[in-house]
Amino acid sequence: MSLSNCYNFDDFRKLAKKKLPAPIFHYIDGGADDEVTMNRNTDSFNECDLIPNILNSVGEPDLKTEVFGTKMDMPIFLSPTAMQSLYHPDGDKASARAAEKFGTIYSMSTMASFSIEEIANLSSGPKIFQLYIHKDQSITNDLIDRCKRANFNGMCITVDTIVAGNRERDHRTGFTTPPKFTLDSLMSFAMRPQWVFNYFTHKKFELANLKDKVDKGTNIAQSVMGYINEQYDPAMNWKDAEYCIKKWDGPIALKGVMSIDDAKRAIDIGCTAIMISNHGGRQLDGSRSPFDQVKAIRDAVGDKLEVILDGGVRRGTHVLKALAAGATACSFGKAFLFSLGAGGQQGVERLLQNMHDEIRRNMILMGCKSIKDLDESKIIYRR
């Protein structure tokens, strides 16, 4: 199996599984508890049907949309994800370059493997920064200031990781960052010598945005979950979010909003967007899927917020359904991480090309000339 055989999510996933040591693969692939929410995120799309219109002389459909004050060539972008260099030595560099090439947003995690400045120098494409609010406010302030200087287009504050989710696969595989070579996992690493070779011959693993501020997470084997629990502020509240929004003073979203009340409150504190997300089913298992919730949230917030659907998106038709139900755009993490693990920048580009082609093809089949043609009349929920 190679990249040229990858046509869909499962193909990229399979290839990534072949290339990545098991603890690392399962860190991407796993969710919280029984992974019920993780599975529902995708399954929920299947309970809603598209209704095409025919004979519309669609021609070449226009896939452009705008979020975070930024034009995008397609209505889906890369979600912020941590530690991308674990999946491919080029990490964030690969995903940022691929996103730029397809005219869509690259999102940088606070826990990225390359720094704000490195990526800003490398890509002039649209970029947003994902902010974790730290206990130490000077870290948070520093991150915001640096993003401003680096001309990031927008920011999102993650609000659903107040405490770490119970990712049982990580307990079993002993996933830590940087990876700890236990007896249990040694076999899996030994079977993938190319990964190990890359890991030791490329830039030392680090959380590039944090290395000057904290020594945790950079030079000791510490699990992500441990990091979240130690560094992030569980007392974080609406005031803290509002403080960051004011300080940033630009397009900004809360990432991880699920309730209608919280969506409304996001308007009040000055957000320009929200990302409806349950963190890919990696935090609160049993929580509602973004697609199940998107219509109710759009109905409640009207046109006062951009609504981004994050979670479970694997297909062009999923994007079409999300937009018809009220989303402004979609984002995806897992899907693109598998493509990154499968083939670095080339892998992400192939995924984005597939996604672009699927959205385009299905827009034509739907009889839609532009994204704004996708409205509630185009979908029917089965129940």
Added chain:
Amino acid sequence: MNLKDCHNFGDFRKLAKKKLPSPIFHYIDGAADDEITYARNTSAFDDVDLVPNVLRGVENVDLSTTIFGKKLDLPFYLAPTALQRLFHYDGERAVGKAAKKFNTMFGVSALATVSVEEISAMIDTPKMFQFYFHKDRGLNDSCLERAKAAKFDVMALTVDTITGGNRERDLRTGFTSPPKLTLSSLFSFATKPMWGINYLTKGKFELPHLQDFVKEGTSTNSSIGSYFSTMLDQSMNWKDAEKLCSQWGGHFALKGIMSVEDAKKAVDIGCTGIMVSNHGGRQLDGSRSPFDQLAEIVDAVGDKLDVICEGGIHRGTHMLKALSLGAKACSGGRLYLYALAAAGQAGVERALNQYKTELQRDMKLMGCTKISDLNRSNLRFRG
């Protein structure tokens, strides 16, 4: 396993799988993307239950129905499908003769492998010609004139193939027409020697309706997806359909209507029928199933034109459910294609006979003696 072991749809499918080289089998068996819509087309029938009436004196059951002004002995017909001689060397000759024997309508595709003239000379029972709207207007006129001269009863314009669907099985098997013997598919062809011998000895494979106009599909290897995307006119609109309808001057249907709005427009442009269809799930995955959408369409236009439910039908009871909702008739492609591949004309006849026997039995069990006895009081939706 052989023909006499075939008692239902699944059995014919199994036998076809045994007989056909895998790229050809998967061309029939596959659908778009994740094949969600393909599966739903059939499973939709399981969400509604039949409610029988007893003690009604049902010794004589009349299965006849009238569509497009033609009386058929069965309430279903054989939908037009492309490339039939790939599935069995007799192709349309086998299917046409079987249709005649049961006095039901035979749909002939623009991509048929036997000409309309030959079919017309062979059978005098009702015939439908399925039309693709090509960029080449000369080709369009030729198809229309030939079908008219061959005294076809109905013209059906396919409206859901404005671009090729994403049939991933074909991408993997490298399905093209005529079949290309690549290294990857060679093994599969080599293990089905009878198919290969018949293909090479029983007459040259050709597309008689296209061959004077194009080289695609006849001499060069071309995928069906690329035929749709490159040869068909993507700017096709309602005006074009209306013009064709009047140019034809007889019974005219649109094949691939899913929205109520489009069904109403079909009435306005003079159609006498529509096929509620998503092309067997082979085009827009995630689109609604014909049975799920049938009631709304029948309510809107059922008294103005013939509404045909096409897709997902495996059983006589599926047909009873669709007819109870108000469809004038049912149709299907895989409904008889596996049987064609399994055993040519004898296979199709066996399949048609089984559907007929099932319909007769199930009509009696329902307490109905004629198709018009079926109505919505026969049905309960589970939801």
